[in-house]
Amino acid sequence: MKEEPENTTIFGKILRGEIPAEVVHEDIHCLAFKDIQPVAPQHILIIPKRHIPRLSEATEEQRTILGHLLFVAAKIARDLGLDREGFRVVVNDGERACQSVFHLHLHLLGGRDFSWPPG
Numbered sequence: 505m506k507e508e509p510e511n512t513t514i515f516g517k518i519l520r521g522e523i524p525a526e527v528v529h530e531d532i533h534c535l536a537f538k539d540i541q542p543v544a545p546q547h548i549l550i551i552p553k554r555h556i557p558r559l560s561e562a563t564e565e566q567r568t569i570l571g572h573l574l575f576v577a578a579k580i581a582r583d584l585g586l587d588r589e590g591f592r593v594v595v596n597d598g599e600r601a602c603q604s605v606f607h608l609h610l611h612l613l614g615g616r617d618f619s620w621p622p623g
């Protein structure tokens with residue numbers, strides 16, 4: 505496997521165990537943990553273990569992991585009972601969409617009503 509440059513983002517530190525996280529799911533491809541500043545009663549982040557800075561930078565060879573992240577989001581939503589009333593999955597890509605951590609992550613949000621369009 506090709507050597508990756510060190511992932512200096514906060515999520516890289518979580519993946520290396522340098523800072524703690526409340527992990528709710530882990531497998532060989534991804535890690536899911538509670539957001540430190542939740543914007544909903546349930547707010548989980550699902551991240552790939554390989555560093556993909558943002559969705560728009562995902563490569564052809566990473567298409568399987570992109571599907572896996574969504575699959576895991578749905579599984580966690582079911583485990584938390586969020587599928588009964590509905591939930592939201594969000595990916596912020598780039599500054600204009602308020603991405604603040606440049607390690608791809610899915611926000612799984614549930615436990616309250618959401619409006620549309622999003623802000």
Ligand code: AMP
Pocket residue numbers: 514523525538539540541542549595596602603604605606
């Ligand atoms: P985004 O703005 O889409 O890049 O989302 C980044 C998310 O990471 C925000 O919702 C933050 O609250 C969350 N976050 C930042 N640092 C941590 C951390 N140490 N543990 C858990 N979540 C974090």
